[in-house]
Amino acid sequence: MERLNTPKPNINPNFISSWIIKPTSLCDSLIEYFEFNQTKQKKGVTGGGLNTEKKDTVDIIIKPKEILLPGxxxxxxxxxxxxxxxxDYLSQWPFIKSISQKYELGSFNLQRYTPGQHFKRIHTERSGIGxxxxxxxxMTYLNDVEEGGSTFFSHYDLEIKPKKGLTxxxxxxxxxxxxxxxLKKGKKYIITGWINFASEA
Structure with a gap:
């Protein structure tokens, strides 16, 4: 794992940190998993259900307990x-440790985009009681993208170009x-999800 310096425009800090995970061959294996498991692929859904006017992807959704399954x-x-x-992120922002000492992994998605597809609507990942x-x-980009497919953070006017292994x-x-x-050309693969406050024992 190699920490990178995320491009920072005029607003600083933006609390977005980035790394290149290593080996990047992990990305190839995750793409292979996605393509091999066609029966698990579904049209991308959001918290409000299927809405290709908002999110146009093909996903495999995986629950944390499935990580230990064979294959x-x-x-x-x-x-x-x-x-x-x-x-490393927590080491950059020590205050976070005073909020919680325990975190847990939520469900996560493998996603594939083809030309013309993208997550169209500006959104946030914490938007209600649920x-x-x-x-x-x-989020980790699993491949280099030929054209388009960047991630745009609207409040920071920050656009991040996909790069294999960029997390x-x-x-x-x-x-x-x-x-x-x-996405204008080629394919785009990502793995993305959430790190949550740990549930009460």
Whole structure:
């Protein structure tokens, strides 16, 4: 894992941190998993259900308990790297440790975009009672994208171009409203989900 300096426009800080996960061959394995498991692929849905006017993707949704199932070993490898990024994120913002010492992984998505597709609507990852448990968002781009497909954070006028292995963590809050810009050429694969406050024992 190699920490990167996320481009920062005039507003600083933006609390978006980035890394390149290593080895980047993990990304190839996650794409292979997506393409091999066609029966698990579904049109992308949001909290409000299927709405291609808002989100136009093909997803595989995976619950945390499924990570340990036979054939899903690649997720254990990926999250080992992601949790290193998460620990580094907490080291950058020590105050977060005073909020909670325990976090847990939520459901997560493997997603594929083809030309013309994107997450069209600017949105936030914590937007109601049902999502209050989310504290961080994570996303890893699994391939280099030929044209388009960037992620746009509207409040910061920040556009991030997909790059294989590039991993982002940011707060799941209205301050980090974002959308996916239209993919113009090639395919775009990502893995994305949430790190949540731990449930009460």
């Amino acid at each position: 899903n070993e690649i997720f254990k490898e990926y999250f080992k790297e992601l949790f290193e990024c998460h620990s 999502t209050l448990h989310r504290i961080f968002v994570f 982002l963590i940011w707060p799941a809050e209205w301050t980090h409203a974002h959308k996916g810009n239209i």
